[in-house]
Amino acid sequence: MTGTDFLAGTGPRAGAAVLVAEHGTGLQVTRVYEDPDAGFLWWHGPGGRHAGPVRVPRRLVTLVPDREDATGAALLSTGQTHGTGLLHRAAGSVSAAAWLRDPRPQAGRLVAHSLTGAARALRALHGVPLPQDLEPAPPPGMRRLREWASGTVPLVPAAERLRRHALEVWGGARTARLLDWAEDAERPTGVGASAVLLHGWASTGALVPPRSRGRVALLTGQDLGTGRRELDLGWMLGDLVELAWSSPLYRVAHDGAGGPEEEGAGLPSAALLQQVFLGVYGEGDGDSGDRTDGGGPVYDPAAVGRCAVLRVVTHMRDFATYCEWSDELLDYLAFTAELIDEEGRRAVPRGVS
Template identity: 30%
Template sequence: MTTASAPEVLSSFGTGLQHTRVLALPDGGIGWEHTPGPDNPDPRRSVQPGFVGRAREASDTYTSFAVPCDGADGRWLWRTTGRRSAAQLLLSADDLDGRLEPVFRRLGERLKALHAVSSHDDRPGDYPRPAGAARLMAWLDGGGGPRAATGWRQLLRMRLGARRWEELRELTHGVLHPAPGAPVTVVHGWLGLGMIVIADSVESTPGAVVLSGPHATWSSPETDLACTVGELLELTLTAERLGDPQPMFGRLRDALLAGYGPGWDQESVATGAVVRIVTHAHDFGAYVGWSPDIHHYVPMIADLIDSRGAAALPPR
């Protein structure tokens, strides 16, 4: 009798929200595994059957909205073609010989297809609200949290003042509750740079695997665009503060939006990007802990609220 060999752990990292392992699978494939961190407020998310069909229809040979091939008790495993995400590549300034712009353009095209799928009968009640914005709203409304969450909230509220704090609440409410009559559909729900896995080889297909399923939600299409655009804006502003501007981040934003095509609401993407950045700031304090870098987020967030995220959009 033979026993299946355990996968080799290629890398492992995590926070109080989520732990990630990149695995060399016994059959030669590469797996990405997510398990809930000890402080995850929603550790048992499920993948809706309707989303599985939507993801399959929206994928093509180059860009795959992959759903987990295995999962139980909040643990999810995806098969991919790469060991590094777009986030890791950008933080290491590795553009893989110019491959990222085409990846983001094609991601925009397939994201538009995902939002347009209408051949499934799933309903809004089948899906939770956007998890990131829900975490942020609970925190803004007085919730504490682990690690530095409480102290970070007190500092940010004091520095922003009552007017900006209320405006931030309104922006977050807008992500959770799209305006009456606004287009809504099933969306990826957490389209962060860390969810976009880039193939190790240019010959591999798919060239990009988007880890999908557990975060799917019913929201405006701009929710997905704002998540990715917001992360790229955060990287842009941080690089500029450090005196090391990175034009690539703006080019990737432009490629994503060009691939998606017309029809998205600029204000919703811009304000949604603000919410995404503040959510990340909250998550760092709550699930990683205190860092002196947190102080740099206060003026960044204040400026973004005052401008309603205008810097997130391509220049006119």
């Protein structure tokens, strides 16, 4: 496809950018363009079931820090409004989620490097002081989860079917626990708990390693919100929990206490990737503002595990809503019942908390 197809020719370099990838769901459409001068341009626009254009919360996006590459942090690429969506710049055309499907060991190492950058970027994001008059702003994914789990809004047929099955498989008690965890993640309470600026959808799908040279990018913007820092950590780790369960490349058995019973051969296991991410996030380099002893930001491992469960359930809910019904969702219900019962402990490897 030629450059003249770039967002209907409305871009600043419409004649130069070439479409290299396109995919999407009813929630979001992603198009990736290669530009000879700007590297790669990622456009996120509304899917067929998304009401209105994709936009950023203006007050929150102005708070996002732009850390220098020397810190090793991923670029928090907040994007610019472009047509009905957002346009991000990145040094790669493939997300870390796609690289995780590559069986070559070097692909796993590239993802591990990207997770290191993401952890440092999130640590910086979470250290941004919030204005005192800022109202609570839960990320959109949490709103979708709560509306689905509580049944407070009309649902498309596949999502309604999933909810009926969830009530049968989970029972009311598990659903209530899930909603309690969501409330705590959005409005943290208790000693030492505080709200921070959140990415809102920190995941391997939003993480873009460079093709050869350049900086890791964490595509950021429309999901920005506030709440527990553990929500972002659990969101990323929930991706890896789901990977370990679903992918033959990474599937390992867990002992129910956050530790793998066996490791995969040739690739860094999902548990190792979890350790890399949490270990780097917890490093102390003086940028977090959370401690005075030189240590890294303080987080609650139990809350991280619960937030990882929220991420897997949200993904399941979104699939039913934006991609229609699949019998695989019944397997997800059994899997998420296990995760709720163990409070997501497998998301938090021992020795990093």
